[in-house]
Amino acid sequence: MKNPDERILKLFATQKDFGTVGPYRTTGGWWVPIYFDSRKAFSEPKKLTAFAEIFIELIREKKIRFDVVVGGATAGMPIGLAVALKLKKPFCYVRKQAKKGGLCNAVEGYYKKGWKAILIDDFIANGTSKKAFIRNMRKDGLKVDTIIVALRRPKKKNYSKIRKLKVKVYDFGSLDDLNEYMAKNNYITKEAFQLMNWYTKYPDTWQNDPKKMEYLKNYKKMKKNSKLGV
Amino acid sequence: MLKYATSQKIIKTFSETPGFFIVGPVTTTSGYINPIYPESRRTFSYPDRLQIVLDEIKKFIKQKKIKYDIICGGATCGIMLSSPLAMQLKTRQIYVRQKPKAGGMGFAVEGAYQKGERVVLVDDATASGVHKIDFVKNLRKAGLKIDWIIVPFSRNRNLNSDNSWVKKAKVKYQSFADINDLRKYCEKNKIITKEASKIIGWYTGDPLNWHKNKEKWQFFLEYKRMKNRKSKSGI
Numbered sequence: 083m084k085n086p087d088e089r090i091l092k093l094f095a096t097q098k099d100f101g102t103v104g105p106y107r108t109t110g111g112w113w114v115p116i117y118f119d120s121r122k123a124f125s126e127p128k129k130l131t132a133f134a135e136i137f138i139e140l141i142r143e144k145k146i147r148f149d150v151v152v153g154g155a156t157a158g159m160p161i162g163l164a165v166a167l168k169l170k171k172p173f174c175y176v177r178k179q180a181k182k183g184g185l186c187n188a189v190e191g192y193y194k195k196g197w198k199a200i201l202i203d204d205f206i207a208n209g210t211s212k213k214a215f216i217r218n219m220r221k222d223g224l225k226v227d228t229i230i231v232a233l234r235r236p237k238k239k240n241y242s243k244i245r246k247l248k249v250k251v252y253d254f255g256s257l258d259d260l261n262e263y264m265a266k267n268n269y270i271t272k273e274a275f276q277l278m279n280w281y282t283k284y285p286d287t288w289q290n291d292p293k294k295m296e297y298l299k300n301y302k303k304m305k306k307n308s309k310l311g312v
Numbered sequence: 313m314l315k316y317a318t319s320q321k322i323i324k325t326f327s328e329t330p331g332f333f334i335v336g337p338v339t340t341t342s343g344y345i346n347p348i349y350p351e352s353r354r355t356f357s358y359p360d361r362l363q364i365v366l367d368e369i370k371k372f373i374k375q376k377k378i379k380y381d382i383i384c385g386g387a388t389c390g391i392m393l394s395s396p397l398a399m400q401l402k403t404r405q406i407y408v409r410q411k412p413k414a415g416g417m418g419f420a421v422e423g424a425y426q427k428g429e430r431v432v433l434v435d436d437a438t439a440s441g442v443h444k445i446d447f448v449k450n451l452r453k454a455g456l457k458i459d460w461i462i463v464p465f466s467r468n469r470n471l472n473s474d475n476s477w478v479k480k481a482k483v484k485y486q487s488f489a490d491i492n493d494l495r496k497y498c499e500k501n502k503i504i505t506k507e508a509s510k511i512i513g514w515y516t517g518d519p520l521n522w523h524k525n526k527e528k529w530q531f532f533l534e535y536k537r538m539k540n541r542k543s544k545s546g547i
Contacts, residue, residue, distance in 0.1 A: 098424065106417060117417060125404045125423035150357075155388050157422070160395045160405060167396055172357045175388065183341035185334065185349065190389065192331065192357035 083143055086255025090232055091263040093132055097123040101270065101312040103302060105289065113289040115277040115298055116270075116312050118260075120204050120232070124160045134164035137202065137230055140252055141165075146228055149197040152176050152189065154215050158203035161232070165202060176201070178214040188218035195223030200230060206251060207235040209243035216247050233257060235282075258282055269309045273301045317372075319488035322464050325364045326489070327497045329355040333504060333512075333547045335536060337523070340467075342440045344519040347511045347532050348504075348547065350467065350491060352436050356392040365464050366397050368488055369434065373401075376486075378432060378460050382425055384408055386435035386447050393464070394434040408433070410446040420450035427455030432462060438487060439467040441477025448481045458483060465489040491516045504547045507535045 094100060100122060105113045123129050140146075153162025153175045166173035174191030181187055193199070201215055212229055219226045227249050234253040241251060255263075261282070265275035277298060280288040288294055306312055326332055331354050338349040355361045373380075385394025385407040398405035406423030413419055425431075431451055438444060444461055451458045459482075466487045478485045491512065499509040511532050514522040523529050541547060 119417075121422045122424035125406055125425075127399050127402050127404065130399065130405075156391065156407065156409075159388070159391045163392065163395045164399065167359055167362075167399075170359050172359070173392065174353075174357055175392070177388070181341075183339055183343075185338055185351065190353045191392070192329075192354040 083140055085253070086259035086263070087136065088263065089132070089136055090254040091260050093129050094118070094120060094123050094233075094260060095264045095267065095269040095310070097126070097129070099310075101274070101310050103312055105298065112281075112285040114285075115281055115301075116274055121157055124157070124204065130160060130164050133161055133232065134168055136254065137161065137165050138168060140230065140254075141169075141200070144252070146200060147198060148200045148228070150174055150191075150193050150199045150224070152199045152201050152215075152219060152224070152226070154201060154203035154211065157205075158201075158231075161204065162202040174199075176215045176218055178211055178218075180218065187222070189222040189224065193222075193224060197224055199224040199226045200228045201226055201249075203229065203231045205233055205235065206231045206241065206253065209241035212241070212249075212251075213243045213247065216244065216249060228252070233260060237282075264310070267309075270312050271301075271304075271306050271308045273297075273304065274306070274308070274312050277301060317486075317488070318490075318493055319368045321364055322368050322488040323493050323497050325361050326350070326352060326355050326465060327494050327501070327503055329358070329361060330545070332494075333498070333508070333545060335547060337532075340439060342442065344439070344515075345523045346519070347515055347523070348508055350437075350465075350494065352465065353389055353392065356389075356436070362392070362396065365393065366400060369393070369397060369462055369464070370400065372462065372486060372488075373432065376460075379430055380432045380460075381429040382406055382423075382431045382456070384421075384431045384433045384447075384451065384456075384458075386433060386443065387422075389437075390433075390435035393436060397434060406431070408447045408450050410443055410450075412450070421454040421456070425454070425456060428457065430457045430459075432460045433458055433483075435461065435463045437465055437467045438463050438485075441475075441481070444483075445477055445481050448483060460484050460486070462486045463488075465491070465494070467491060498545075501544075503544045505538075505541050505543045507531075507538070508541070508543070508547050511535060 150172045151166035153159040155175045229251045261278045264270040334349045338346045382404045383398035385391035387409045495512045498504040
């Protein structure tokens with residue numbers, strides 16, 4: 083299986099209104115110049131089917147055995163469900179924090195202690211959420227050593243937060259791969275590509291450079307001749 | 313008073329799910345003290361049981377000729393139903409949170425949609441309806457039209473009397489069963505004991521106050537201590 087997998091990149095790139103010009107502040111406190119909303123791609127039934135089929139290809143190729151598919155709440159649930167139902171396997175979801183109230187579960191749904199699970203999610207950044215998911219799954223009695231995500235944020239696969247957890251992470255490319263693919267195929271402008279490059283390289287400092295902010299200002303004003311209009 | 317068409321298939325599917333009832337007491341997110349808690353997520357985990365529920369919802373949408381552009385799930389559990397439902401109806405899916413996400417883009421509605429599009433909201437269950445009101449508010453704020461909420465079952469009280477929130481939310485509402493339907497089915501088919509059925513009945517009759525009655529609470533404590541409960545589920 084190729085990495086990056088251009089089929090996955092294309093599924094994102096062809097999503098209507100995929101990118102919105104910012105800048106916006108992310109949950110991690112970073113300033114992102116253009117926000118690409120991956121959840122939109124998981125909205126479309128045809129795209130979600132295609133995502134699921136590619137995930138299943140990987141599961142078969144790597145001969146991953148499991149009893150239950152667990153989706154990361156919330157964004158990982160649609161893709162997790164699509165994979166589970168196609169393979170006729172039970173589905174559960176996992177929260178970062180156990181629910182306050184009700185049964186106070188972190189893993190929700192039917193499973194048996196000792197079952198082997200795979201964790202499916204949309205993205206991985208440095209692994210903070212995944213660490214919480216894996217810990218909660220293990221605490222609730224599931225065995226899990228495999229994570230499958232559509233894309234990873236870092237170029238290199240060094241997820242400092244989950245190194246000690248002994249899990250294997252499969253992905254279909256990085257955010258940089260997606261940016262390059264979108265620029266190469268004119269989904270986004272060269273200027274958008276430049277901005278996204280600064281962002282992925284210096285996520286927490288790029289906005290402090292006045293030149294870069296000037297570039298963003300000009301970019302916002304210019305006419306954008308690309309398929310996605312960003 | 314509204315009348316709901318209950319679904320025997322859904323009652324049976326929930327009732328016969330292993331581990332559907334859990335002995336509590338469980339304090340729900342709505343603040344009720346629930347002695348014997350129905351755990352519908354377990355039903356939705358099984359592909360074949362999920363399909364029965366989905367088929368009933370699909371049948372209802374068709375019968376009522378409900379028009380929609382998008383199927384929306386109530387985050388989080390409602391997505392277990394809404395996502396596969398949307399896939400099977402070959403329509404777009406989104407989900408809605410009770411509160412906009414803290415940080416990030418701060419979206420309450422996630423996914424691809426256009427203003428003015430028509431949404432059917434699907435959720436796992438209804439208790440007091442406060443969550444539904446939040447969902448509806450957030451969907452309308454995002455510019456979406458919502459006039460139908462569909463859930464497989466109502467968690468509390470009596471289906472036909474517990475719907476003041478429906479008016480408030482200005483929506484049409486369908487639930488295929490209430491907890492009393494499940495309780496009666498389970499008792500009749502010896503899935504749960506008579507004692508459990510009695511306790512569930514007290515709770516559904518007065519979820520806010522039942523536990524303040526000393527005799528009832530004592531009965532529940534004794535029930536909890538019972539060994540070898542003579543029912544198929546041991547509840």
